[in-house]
Amino acid sequence: xxxxxxxxxxxxxxxxxxxxxxxxxxxxxxxxxxxxxxxxxxxxxxxxxxxxxxxxxxxxxxxxxxxxxxxxxxxxxxxxxxxxxxxxxxxxxxxxxxxxxxxxxxxxxxxxxxxxxxxxxxxxxxxxxxxxxxxxxxxxxxxxxxxxxxxxxxxxxxxxxxxxxxxxxxxxxxxxxxxxxxxxxxxxxxxxxxxxxxxxxxxxxxxxxxxxxxxxxxxxxxxxxxxxxxxxxxxxxxxxxxxxxxxxxxxxxxxxxxxxxxxxxxxxxxxxxxxxxxxxxxxxxxxxxxxxxxxxxxxxxxxxxxxxxxxxxxxxxxxxxxxxxxxxxxxxxxxxxxxxxxxxxxxxxxxxxxxxxxxxxxxxxxxxxxxxxxxxxxxxxxxxxxxxxxxxxxxxxxxxxxxxxxxxxxxxxxxxxxxxxxxxxxxxxxxxxxxxxxxxxxxxxx
Numbered sequence: 001x002x003x004x005x006x007x008x009x010x011x012x013x014x015x016x017x018x019x020x021x022x023x024x025x026x027x028x029x030x031x032x033x034x035x036x037x038x039x040x041x042x043x044x045x046x047x048x049x050x051x052x053x054x055x056x057x058x059x060x061x062x063x064x065x066x067x068x069x070x071x072x073x074x075x076x077x078x079x080x081x082x083x084x085x086x087x088x089x090x091x092x093x094x095x096x097x098x099x100x101x102x103x104x105x106x107x108x109x110x111x112x113x114x115x116x117x118x119x120x121x122x123x124x125x126x127x128x129x130x131x132x133x134x135x136x137x138x139x140x141x142x143x144x145x146x147x148x149x150x151x152x153x154x155x156x157x158x159x160x161x162x163x164x165x166x167x168x169x170x171x172x173x174x175x176x177x178x179x180x181x182x183x184x185x186x187x188x189x190x191x192x193x194x195x196x197x198x199x200x201x202x203x204x205x206x207x208x209x210x211x212x213x214x215x216x217x218x219x220x221x222x223x224x225x226x227x228x229x230x231x232x233x234x235x236x237x238x239x240x241x242x243x244x245x246x247x248x249x250x251x252x253x254x255x256x257x258x259x260x261x262x263x264x265x266x267x268x269x270x271x272x273x274x275x276x277x278x279x280x281x282x283x284x285x286x287x288x289x290x291x292x293x294x295x296x297x298x299x300x301x302x303x304x305x306x307x308x309x310x311x312x313x314x315x316x317x318x319x320x321x322x323x324x325x326x327x328x329x330x331x332x333x334x335x336x337x338x339x340x341x342x343x344x345x346x347x348x349x350x351x352x353x354x355x356x357x358x359x360x361x362x363x364x365x366x367x368x369x370x371x372x373x374x375x376x377x378x379x380x381x382x383x384x385x386x387x388x389x390x391x392x393x394x395x396x397x398x399x400x401x402x403x404x405x406x407x408x409x410x411x412x413x414x415x416x417x418x419x420x421x422x423x424x425x426x427x428x429x430x431x432x433x434x435x436x437x438x439x440x441x442x443x444x445x446x
Contacts, residue, residue: 001025002108003078004154006147007088011047014091014230015039017058018051019067020143021074022151024081026158029151033074034144036061051141064095075105079171083126083150084182085109087237090228108170110153111182117160124183129153179225181236188242192218195246195387198256201268202241210235210268213257215250235268248393249384251436252405255395258432278430279314280304283370289359290352291366293318294333305373307401309431322346325369328353328362379417386410395437396420402429402437 001023008018016037023031036053038061048054071092082088085107096103111124121132126146130137135152139145157163170177180189183204192199194216201210201224214220221242224232247253261269278298282305285291295314298307308314318332322343329335329343330353340353352362380397387393390410396403396417404427406420414420427433 001078002081002154003075003105004081004147004151005075005088005092006082006143006150007091008051008053008141008143009047009091010039010041010043012044012230013039013041014094014233015041016064016091016095017043017047017053018143019071019092020147021071022147023074023078024151024154031074033067033070034147035067035070037067038063053142065099068096068099068101072101072103078105079108080105081108081110081150081154083110083146083153084237085111085178086182086225087233090233094228106171107178108167109178109182110150110157112177112180112186113157113166113170114153115185116166117157117163126150126153176222176225179222181225181239183237183240184242189218189221192221192242192244193246194218196248196250196253197244197246198253198260200243200260200264201235201239201266202243203238204240206241208260208264208266209238210266211257211260211264213247213250213253215253217244217246231268246387248387248391248407251382251395252384252393254436255402255405255427255433258430258436259427262428262430277309279308279311281306281308281314281317281373283366289363290331291363292331292333293321293327293366293369305370307429309434319346321369321373323348325365326350327365327369331362331366381417381420394420394423396424397437402427402433 002025004022004024006020007016009016017039018036020034021032022029036058038058040063043053043055043058080089086109089105089107093103114121114124114129118133121129123129126149127137127140130149130153133153133156135149137145137149158167169175176189177186180186196215197217198211198213199217199221200208203209212220225236245256247256279295280298280301281293281295282301282303283291283293295308295311295318298304306317308317315334318334319329321327322329322332322334323346326348328341328349329346330338330341334346335341335343341349350362351357352359379399382395382397384393384395386407391407392410393405393407395405398417403421404424406423406425408414408420408423
């Protein structure tokens, strides 16, 4: 027994404005439930333009809680069928969840069934596939019209060659068919390995709309399909292809993910899109021969001593230098527009700002601080597991700056860090990478 269902919603928030359910026994419709629904929220104009359902039409309609029993009764013991089933199913399930009722039904998706049983069509949207199969829709983007057309489509699928095996396979507990996005071929998902790497969700135009990383690619990708948030539902509805790249390790996957997000700017990734401004510590000598330490944007500095990705880190580093080398906060530009230093944390100045210390003595300590900072900057090679047993991965940090990652065959004889650069996949250093590599990048500084 099947219930073939369609809902119309408010769009943002996905509150139901109309629902249609046809109970179908495999031969004919034996029951029907159709109703407008008061979503108890405003219906946006663009939704009204699409569906024709406005706020006035639903003002006196029952709320979902008032029709919940009717929905439970008609769907009890049936398989929940819809075009792009995960959308309709999760919208209804969330409505039940809001009134503390757990809604669970077996599912079948007519998009995925159509792709399997009647392959070769350019589009499997309800409008396009019905037009191709000469199925009339009386009331497009209205629940009853779309559900009734889905019934006719479902009848054709039931009677298609090989349908019995396909239906049985889709309904098996181990099957992922009801879970996968409607437009994603199962062969694409099945090709994803249980290994570390990055993955790319793509829309019908081939554009990358989401980038993620994982220790287990297949498990993580599948997790998206079980997530019931509105963002994840929309992401899955747009996904028609998934690409991936192996990394060998979680660390390299993190670095690959950051680079990919900054390259593609996917609409469903919020974090790591920014390319933050870089700042640098530098030195200069004033007209009185006093050496200053200061910071500014990296692009304005020809010979930076050290690079950071926010002003706070620059100031904290200069504060540590002041304390450790008895430098003056005024001449380290931690205080501006003062005649003499009076920093609330740093009390170690020996009086250069009030002419109590010879310039040569002060400059000697500044040069010592610079030399120690430069000397502490070193090359670091992080070795990681490769993408297969005959390979190693590495991450290269030079002078405390991340240069990128690479992969190298275990049979190669590499004796110097410079030789590694022949295998390097260059990447940009930035604040997000700094967070990933923070301990390794800065552990030797000061």
